[in-house]
Amino acid sequence: MLTIEAIPAFDDNYIWCLYHSVSKQALVVDPGEALPVMDFLEQHQLQLSHILITHHHYDHVNGLALLKSHYHAQVYGPHNPNIDGIDHYLNAGDQLQLLGLSFEILAVPGHTLDHIAYFCPELAQQPRLFCGDTLFAGGCGRIFEGDAAMLQNSLAQLAALPPATLVYCAHEYTMANLAFAKALEPNNPQLLARIASDSSKRQAGLPTLPSTIATELASNPFLRCHSPELRQSAQQHSGHNELSEAETFAVIREWKNHF
Template structure:
C-alpha cells in the first residue's frame, strides 16, 4: 500500500509565529494548525487552492486560537482542541485528550497531553508521516515558558515528545531559534553538535530563511531542555541524578536570560 503523505505549507504571521496548513491530497481535506491570524490563513489557503476543513488547536492562547471563529465562519470547518481548555477555545466542536485520534482524510493524528505552558496543552502526532505539531510545548533549541503548570509537569511533557521516533519532524509555532541558541551555548559550552547547529541557524537567519521545522534527533543532541536527563548536564547544573531539578534550573536561567 502506498504511504499516505501530507503536504505542509508553512508561512510567517503576526510578529514571530508560524502558520501551518496541512493538506491530505486524496481527500482534499486541509487542517489549520492553530489560528494566529485568520486573514493570513484564509489568504494562504486560497493561494494554495486548499479549503480549510479542520482547525487543530494546541492550546487556548490568543496567538493560537484567536482566528478560530473568522475561519469557521468563512469555511464551515470543524474545530478540534484540548478538552482541558474547551471553555477557552472559541468555537470548539470536538474535545481531545491523550489517547484520542483525529481522522484526517487517510491520515491519522494521535493526541498527546503536554501540559506545562498551559494546563491543557496538546500535541498532534502523525506517526505514519513522522510529523508532530507541538504548539508552544517544544521549540527548536527551546521549550515554552511554564505559565500554568509546574516544572515537573513540563519535564514530563517534554519526556513524551523525547520518546517520539528520532526522525520525527517537529513543527513548532515560533521563530525563536536564534535567541534560544544564544542561551543554549551558555548551558553546554562543549557540545560540538550544538556549535554546528548554531552556525547553521545564524547562516539561515542572515538570509531570512526559517529555522523550523526541526528534527527531533537534532534537538535530542542539542536542546538543553530535552537534555536534563544527561548526567554531565545534571552535574553542571548542580543537580546530579535529578532531571526535574535540572530542567527547572535551566528553565529558570532562560527566564532571566
C-alpha cells in the same frame, strides 16, 4: 500529494498548513490570526476543512472564529470550555483521521494545563509532531500554568517519539534558544554545528523548522539535564551543588526567563 507549509503570523508565530495539492483540502494548526491564513488559502486555491488547536493562548486561537464562519471548518482542540468554537474536544490517547492522515493525541501540560500535541505516526513515510508551545527548536515553552516537573514529564513524552520525527512547533525562537543552550553547553559539538546551520537558514530568510527529535535530543538543553557539562552550568548559576535532573530542569527553565 501532501504539502506542509508555514504561514507566518504576528512577529514570530508559524501557523502550519497541511494540504493536498489534488483535492485542495487543507488543515491548519493554531490559527492565531485569520487573515494570513485566508491569503494563503486563496493564493493556493485551497478549501479549509479542519482546524487543530494545541492550547488556549490568544496567538493560537484568535483567528478561529473568522476562519470557522468563512469556511465552515471543523475545529478540534483540548477539553477546555474557555476556548470558543471547538466542535470536537480531544483527550490523551484519542485518534483522529483527517485528510486521510491519522493523528494521535498526546497530553503535554506545563506551558498551559490544557496543552495537547498531535502526532502523525506515518505521514509520507515519516512521523510528524505538531507540538504548539511545548517543545521548541532548541528550547521549550515557559511555565504559565503547570510546574517544572509537569513540563519536564511532557517533554520526556515527546523525546521518546521516534528520533526521525519531524517537529513542527509554533514559534521561530530557535536562535535565541540556541544562544541560551550554548551558555549551558559551550563544548557540545552538535549544538555548535546546529547554530551554524540554523543561522545560515535565518540569514537566507528561511524557517529553522521543522526540526527532528534526534536534533533536539542532541542539542536542546531542556532534553539534556543528564549532561554533566549542562548540570555543572546549572549548579554554578544556582549556587547549589549536586542538583538532580529534575532540579537542573527547574533551574534552567527559570534561568531562561531572564537570559
